[in-house]
Amino acid sequence: xxxLKALHIMAVIxxxxxxFYLPRLFVYHADAPVGSQLSETFKVMExxxxxxxxxxxxxxxxxTGPLLAYTMGAFAEPWxxxxxxxxxxxxxxxxALSRWRREFAADNNTxxxxxxxxxxxxxxLFLIAIVLLVVLKPF
Numbered sequence: 001x002x003x004l005k006a007l008h009i010m011a012v013i014x015x016x017x018x019x020f021y022l023p024r025l026f027v028y029h030a031d032a033p034v035g036s037q038l039s040e041t042f043k044v045m046e047x048x049x050x051x052x053x054x055x056x057x058x059x060x061x062x063x064t065g066p067l068l069a070y071t072m073g074a075f076a077e078p079w080x081x082x083x084x085x086x087x088x089x090x091x092x093x094x095x096a097l098s099r100w101r102r103e104f105a106a107d108n109n110t111x112x113x114x115x116x117x118x119x120x121x122x123x124x125l126f127l128i129a130i131v132l133l134v135v136l137k138p139f
Contacts, residue, residue, distance in 0.1 A: 001071050004064055011060035016123060018054035019090070022046060022097050023120035029104055030113040039107075046101045058094060061087070078139035083130055090126045 029042040065087065074080045100116075103109050132138070 001068070004068055004071070008061065008064035008068055011057045011064060014053055015057035015061055016127060018049050018057065019094065019097075019123040020120070022049055022054065022101070023116050023122075025049070026097075026100060026104065026111075026116035027113045027120065030109060030111065030116055034107045039104075043105050046104060050098060050101055054094060054097075058091060062091075077137065079133045079137045082139065083133045086126055086130050086133075090123070093122055093126075 025042055025046050029039065029046070032039040032042060065084075069075050069080055096119075100109070100111070
């Protein structure tokens with residue numbers, strides 16, 4: 001079980017690193033001229049981050065998390081239900097990031113840099129709530 005927990009924690013860290021970094025790339029990409037070398041570099045960076053780090057890490061989180069909950073007998077715990085809901089919503093947030101990346105890739109971004117600055121704060125709120133739920137188990 002300790003190996004499973006360690007793998008889960010590593011996947012969470014990798015996933016959140018991407019969730020923090022990808023919207024930050026979007027902030028800078030939104031200000032880059034369409035078709036410029038800088039814009040093309042951002043496209044490559046965003047694609048690789050999403051496909052090589054974020055999506056695999058999210059999948060490992062979704063595999064190891066429920067396995068951990070099962071081995072710990074935690075599925076009946078209300079805090080876990082809330083945590084799973086938050087992780088589900090965070091997965092939806094990644095879906096939005098993926099859509100925005102495709103818009104950038106097609107040179108079809110419609111949002112200003114400020115939009116992505118605000119979006120960049122979303123994972124922080126989720127991280128705080130999830131860590132508090134896991135550590136404090138308030139319910």
